[in-house]
Amino acid sequence: MTSTVREATYDLLRQLGLTTIFGNPGSTEEPFLQDFPADFTYVLGLQEASVLAMADGYAQATGRPSLVNLHTFAGVGHAMGSLICAYYNKTPLIVTAGQQTREMLLLEPYLANVQAVETPRPCVKWSYEPVRAADVPAAFMRAYAAAVQPPAGPVFLSLPMDDFDKEALGAAAARTLSQRVGPDPARLQEFARQISKAKSPVLVFGASVDRADGWDAAQRLAEKLNVPVWAPPEIERAAFPEDHPLFQGFLPFAIAPLSEKLKDHDLVVVVGAPVFRYYLYVPGDYLPAGTRLLHITDDAAEAARAPVGDSLLADARLALEDLLDLVEPGSYPAPPARSVERELPDPPDLVLVPAQVFAALQASRPEDAVILIESTSNIAEFHKWVPITRPRSFSLFGSGGLGWALPAAVGWALAERDAGRNRPVLAVLGDGAANYSIQALYTAAQHGLPVVFLVLNNGEYGILKAFADQQGTPGVPGMDLPGLDFVALATGYGCAAFRVDTSEALAQALQNALRRPGPTVLDVPITAAVAPLL
Ligand SMILES: Cc1ncc(C[n+]2csc(CCOP(=O)(O)OP(=O)(O)O)c2C)c(N)n1
Numbered sequence: 303m304t305s306t307v308r309e310a311t312y313d314l315l316r317q318l319g320l321t322t323i324f325g326n327p328g329s330t331e332e333p334f335l336q337d338f339p340a341d342f343t344y345v346l347g348l349q350e351a352s353v354l355a356m357a358d359g360y361a362q363a364t365g366r367p368s369l370v371n372l373h374t375f376a377g378v379g380h381a382m383g384s385l386i387c388a389y390y391n392k393t394p395l396i397v398t399a400g401q402q403t404r405e406m407l408l409l410e411p412y413l414a415n416v417q418a419v420e421t422p423r424p425c426v427k428w429s430y431e432p433v434r435a436a437d438v439p440a441a442f443m444r445a446y447a448a449a450v451q452p453p454a455g456p457v458f459l460s461l462p463m464d465d466f467d468k469e470a471l472g473a474a475a476a477r478t479l480s481q482r483v484g485p486d487p488a489r490l491q492e493f494a495r496q497i498s499k500a501k502s503p504v505l506v507f508g509a510s511v512d513r514a515d516g517w518d519a520a521q522r523l524a525e526k527l528n529v530p531v532w533a534p535p536e537i538e539r540a541a542f543p544e545d546h547p548l549f550q551g552f553l554p555f556a557i558a559p560l561s562e563k564l565k566d567h568d569l570v571v572v573v574g575a576p577v578f579r580y581y582l583y584v585p586g587d588y589l590p591a592g593t594r595l596l597h598i599t600d601d602a603a604e605a606a607r608a609p610v611g612d613s614l615l616a617d618a619r620l621a622l623e624d625l626l627d628l629v630e631p632g633s634y635p636a637p638p639a640r641s642v643e644r645e646l647p648d649p650p651d652l653v654l655v656p657a658q659v660f661a662a663l664q665a666s667r668p669e670d671a672v673i674l675i676e677s678t679s680n681i682a683e684f685h686k687w688v689p690i691t692r693p694r695s696f697s698l699f700g701s702g703g704l705g706w707a708l709p710a711a712v713g714w715a716l717a718e719r720d721a722g723r724n725r726p727v728l729a730v731l732g733d734g735a736a737n738y739s740i741q742a743l744y745t746a747a748q749h750g751l752p753v754v755f756l757v758l759n760n761g762e763y764g765i766l767k768a769f770a771d772q773q774g775t776p777g778v779p780g781m782d783l784p785g786l787d788f789v790a791l792a793t794g795y796g797c798a799a800f801r802v803d804t805s806e807a808l809a810q811a812l813q814n815a816l817r818r819p820g821p822t823v824l825d826v827p828i829t830a831a832v833a834p835l836l
């Protein structure tokens with residue numbers, strides 16, 4: 303029996319388990335979406351930046367790729383900020399967009415994407431417009447394969463709108479792929495030898511440890527060696543229990559200060575993170591004099607761009623499990639306990655400071671809560687008050703582009719529900735950050751997703767003021783945000799919303815929000831004072 307390209311495509315998607323599609327439809331996508339099968343779910347986002355970041359959150363929560371359908375040139379353009387983030391988050395995404403009919407493409411008709419394959423670059427691992435309609439289903443299979451293999455990431459398919467009623471070549475073959483790459487045994491043995499003979503090694507565990515489900519192996523290796531553990535700068539997923547006695551905190555995101563933190567060690571072992579991702583330019587040596595570095599990553603490009611160190615290409619968990627067998631137990635003196643200074647104003651100030659907000663959050667949050675944060679000037683304070691202690695329960699943008707966490711939390715909550723896990727999802731947002739993809743509140747409300755959005759409202763782009771101080775660039779305009787009414791905005795999108803001014807009211811509002819079946823936005827005014835960047 304012959305089938306259409308549409309039928310063959312949906313059959314393949316079904317076999318790949320890709321039955322949830324995040325999208326924003328247009329005329330160029332309608333032929334793909336026609337007669338939408340009853341066993342598929344379409345998750346509507348009102349703007350493509352939201353659509354793509356919701357799919358990212360969903361994929362991070364499920365550990366499987368998500369499928370996205372965008373509106374031709376403009377839709378991909380809107381999604382680009384979120385796509386950059388998904389790329390740095392190493393999230394497997396199959397991003398598709400409609401394209402004008404092949405019959406007219408030469409004439410550059412309305413809604414044509416004139417450089418469809420180029421538009422999403424460089425943030426896709428593969429980008430393709432099938433040369434003939436009959437190749438569409440197999441192109442989906444290749445896209446899936448490219449997205450999930452390490453390092454995972456987004457891929458792009460441009461789909462001409464006249465392809466879907468054409469005759470298919472038959473059923474597309476569904477294939478399975480490996481999602482982990484194992485370490486070269488000889489090289490791993492050499493790494494283990496170097497670790498065992500080091501005088502004072504230190505471990506740095508990055509986001510790919512969490513992506514690879516490597517928490518347990520990471521913790522056991524740290525305990526066997528009995529050495530300090532750091533998180534790399536701006537880690538986008540937590541990789542180690544942050545209340546563990548070996549945990550030292552977060553490395554600074556500038557060259558010289560980071561190197562300074564490692565100065566007592568002759569060997570640094572970095573697993574599942576780049577070496578390193580910096581933000582502020584504070585020049586210096588990448589490592590202290592005499593310190594060597596071993597780098598384990600499943601991303602060959604990441605290994606290539608490291609300025610120092612010897613690398614081993616491998617999945618974080620596989621490498622950690624093997625190392626665990628190969629290294630000698632450490633006989634080092636126990637690292638000094640980390641002291642975290644947590645100070646609350648006494649008596650409490652009239653306007654809340656971030657510490658009070660995070661203290662209330664820490665006291666109210668269920669242990670299994672998932673937290674996504676995009677409150678730029680308060681991330682360091684957040685880490686002090688809210689230690690992450692469980693796998694797959696913390697995420698922030700890998701790219702530094704705002705507008706990711708709010709929609710990603712919506713996608714994450716949908717995945718929690720679809721998986722039957724139903725962990726509560728909290729998004730901690732700046733008043734600036736909350737505006738970039740605010741339409742995702744509508745999707746949260748329409749799907750009745752119990753996300754709690756906590757807006758830390760300091761009335762400004764606080765961190766940019768701190769950055770201007772640090773860089774010595776006074777007089778920059780556009781840093782204040784007066785006149786925003788988050789309760790009105792959130793209500794307009796169908797969410798419950800409250801303004802909360804005190805710690806007690808916040809604790810109560812969080813409890814209420816966590817019990818509510820749908821989304822809640824809490825607008826929390828905080829002081830405008832911002833801590834220095836370094
Ligand atoms: C898409 C995007 N546009 C602009 C910026 C520049 N930027 C970085 S931080 C920031 C301010 C964020 O303000 P807010 O969310 O209120 O957090 P605060 O610093 O006040 O805590 C801006 C605009 C960015 N990172 N991403």
Ligand SMILES: [Mg+2]
Pocket residue numbers: 732733734758759760761762763764
């Ligand atoms: Mg702000």
